[in-house]
Amino acid sequence: MTGTVRFLLDGAVMEVEAAATDSVLDLLRYKLRRTGTKEGCAEGDCGACTVLLGELEGEAVAWRAVNACILFVPMLDGKALHTVESLSADGKLHPVQREMVDRHGSQCGFCTPGFVMSLYGRSIGAAGTLDAPVADVIAGNLCRCTGYGPILDAGEAVPPGESDDADVAALLHGIARQDSGNNWFAPQSADELAALLVVHSGALIVAGATDVGLWVTKQYRDLGTVIFIGNIADLRVVAEDAQGLTLGAGVRYTEAKAALARLHPDLGELVRRIGGLQVRNSGTIGGNIANGSPIGDMPPALIALGATVTLRRGDARRTIPLESFFLHYGVQDRAPDEFVESVHVPRPSPETIVRIVKLSKRFDSDISAVCGAFAITVDQGRVTAARIAFGGMAGTPARAPACEAALIGQPWSEDTIEAAAQALASDYTPLTDARGSSAYRLTVAANLLRRLWAEQSGDVTSVLTGG
Helix, strand or coil: CCEEEEEEECCEEEEEEECCCCEHHHHHHHHCCCCCCCCCCCCCCCCCCEEEEEEEECCEEEEEEEEHHHCEHHHHCCCEEECHHHHHCCCCCCHHHHHHHHCCCCCCCCCHHHHHHHHHHHHCCCCCCCCCCHHHHCCCCCCCCCCCHHHHHHHHHCCCCCCCCHHHHHHHHCCCCCCECCCEECCCCHHHHHHHHHHCCCCEEECCCCCHHHHHHCCCCCCCCEEECCCCHHHCCEEEECCEEEEECCCEHHHHHHHHHHHCHHHHHHHHCCCCHHHHCCCEHHHHHHHCCCCCCHHHHHHHCCCEEEEEECCEEEEEEHHHHEEECCEECCCCCCEEEEEEEECCCCCEEEEEEEECCCCCCCCCCEEEEEEEEEECCEEEEEEEEEECCCCCCEECHHHHHHHCCCECCHHHHHHHHHHHHHHCCCCCECCECHHHHHHHHHHHHHHHHHHHHCCHHHHHHCC
């Protein structure tokens, strides 16, 4: 059940046979003997398996750091790959490697190749590294023994830049992309995707595999027929206008960050805290929505801003409010063979107060305990509209109708906020799990609303001190 995959490895055309769920990490280590790429967590969290993937964007090559452990081999098709061995193929250390040595950035060395690849990505201007602090670039890489100081110093010592990939671009133009294997497909357009889903009913759509990859590495699931959508250009469109922002379902978080931040700065900050850079370089907005996780970070924010989602089956499309898409845990309003095509986010009015907050045990690269999103419109001292949504508080990302009702039509005051905060207990009955107890989640959800009031009134200190 394999198909032919062609890609570039250090400028050489590689041709391998691969099943849908063969991992790039296994290909590198066991077939190509590129053992510098390590397996740490097998879930895209530790970064030990970081590699750089390059693909054509016009006439240039766009590089991005990704986790090889949850990247499937068919996703390499038509692309270029760099591993840690690529950096010193000529027998000389790359400046990043030299700085790691000189500044003692490595002890046991297991995590070192992943750090080197992330910092190498910064040195060539890879996706998500432009104007990003070194700490953000390596947030998706974990080290147990060195301490991050020397690694940060090594990264700072190598200035960000760009790469000259004219030869790579020419070679990529010459690689014909494969559109299928025996149990996988890689359509080049949304029309092809729609047609494939009708013929192969029940096939699994894979965009970035940041969650689906774990179904294989941790749960050992047989995914059946898989359709990879990473090559579909018309699902990767980012369109901005005066009314708002429309994102194709295949837009990766890194690609969406700047546009989301222009819509509202809190959206940009939220994206910065979704996984590590490697996850944001693979994960997509549409995949996060279609997956329907109750702790997905983006849906609560989009719901609060009044987003709609467009679904497609064949040539038929329908657009629904995003909050209506999530029915209950693990179930979405998506008919058989229907797929998420795009999401539209209205631009908030100047009168609307927007606040989006993610709470997690670890600041970087962690899953939310609670994610709260608030969009409250105040006119002449009275609340005229309110949309409030939370993740981590129910079986789906969900609005808070009782809380909203306690706000709308009332004076914009501390008493109104307190009544709305108390109403949250009527909206949600959170679960207790490893990320937080039910009581904790209800308490912090209410406190986020109180903090919003304190920020707007200029009295944050009283919230922090309990005064």
